[in-house]
Amino acid sequence: MSRRQLVPGVEVVAVPGRGLAVRTADGEFLAVRTADARGDALLARLAGAATAPGDEELGRVVRAFEEAGYLADGPRQPAWPAARRNIRLLGAPVITGPLAAHLTALGADPHTAPAATAPGTPPVETADLLDGDPAAVVWCADGPVPGGLWDAADRLPEHGVAWLRCHREGWQAYVEPLAAAPGDVTSADVRARRLAATPAHRELAAYWRGPRTSGAPVRLTVPAAALLAALLADDLSRWATGAPDEAGLPARRRLRSVDLRTLTVTEHPVLPVPDVAPMPGKDG
Incomplete structure (x- = not known):
């Protein structure tokens, strides 16, 4: 039977002249009041080693670590x-390629397929996305998403299929929250919230709708694509295994924007648009 030990990310350090301190998973330092408990015995116990029974003071300190959530049964x-x-x-191979590698390493069975986005192509239906009985569908667009492209995919959670997506707008990429059940945030919700949050809603709607004039195209670098793939893989892994959210916004209520020049990730809260609220039109 494994002994409880410090959880990953939590460490204890001996501070000269001040005793022991805990570095929490969030990077904060907390003083440890050991009273009569021996420091070396406490460190050994926190590392998972057996200690002599009957040390009540040591047991008290260990229980305090357990109650604070700093001990677990082993990684x-x-x-x-x-x-x-x-x-x-589905979508851009520059992202789906590394994403498939991450998912395979985590124990999933990813299947890549091209996404029909060319002008004149019949719109994707929900039944098309459900073909093959996937547990989740991920769509990665290396560019802005035209209105209506993801409408069918937004209905996947109604069929018990998780729905995750990302897209790029110039040097900014957006990783939208995973939707796994009715009432979760869809791509339509994100578009409506973004339009409502900016005074340039008409310009943003026109940008999405196109056409757009640009010079040299923005190309995803290998590090940028790897970052997007890692964020998507982590979201999928937490959904699949039921892992709890870490510090920050809940995964299903979080829109992440990525500056592709600096690889800076910024989180924004996002909520579903209530059914009673009218959705903004395409022209804002």
Whole structure:
């Protein structure tokens, strides 16, 4: 039977002249009041080693660590459930390629397919996306998303299929929250919230609708594509294994923007648009 030890990211350090301190998973330092407990015995116990029974003061300090959530039964990587292994990846190969590699390493079974986005192509239907019985569908667009492109995919959660997506607008990329159940944030919700949040809503709507005139195209660098793939893979892994949210905004209520020049990630809260609220028109 494994002994409880410090959780990953939590460490204890001996501070000269001040005793022990805990560095939390968030990077904060907290003083440890050990009273009569021996410091070396406490450090050994926190590392998972057996200690002599009957030391009440040591037991008190260890219980305090447990109550604070700093001890666990040992590092365990939750297995990817078989029922959620089938992941369908659509869109830009520059992102879906590294994403597939991440998912395979995590225990999923990703399948990549091109996305029909050319002008004149029949719109994608929900039934098309459900073909092959995927547990989740991920769509990565290396450019702005035309209105209506993701409408069918927004209905995937109604069929018990998780829906995750990202797209690029110039040097900014957006990783939208994973939607896994009715009532989660869809791409239509994100578009409506973004239009409502900017005074340039008419310009943004026109940008999405196109056409757009540009010079040399923005090309995703290998590090930028790897970052987007890593963010998507982490979201999928947490959904599949039921891992809890870490510090910050809840994963299903979080829009992340990525500056592709500096690889800076910024989180924004986003909520579903209530059914009673009218959705903004395409022209804002």
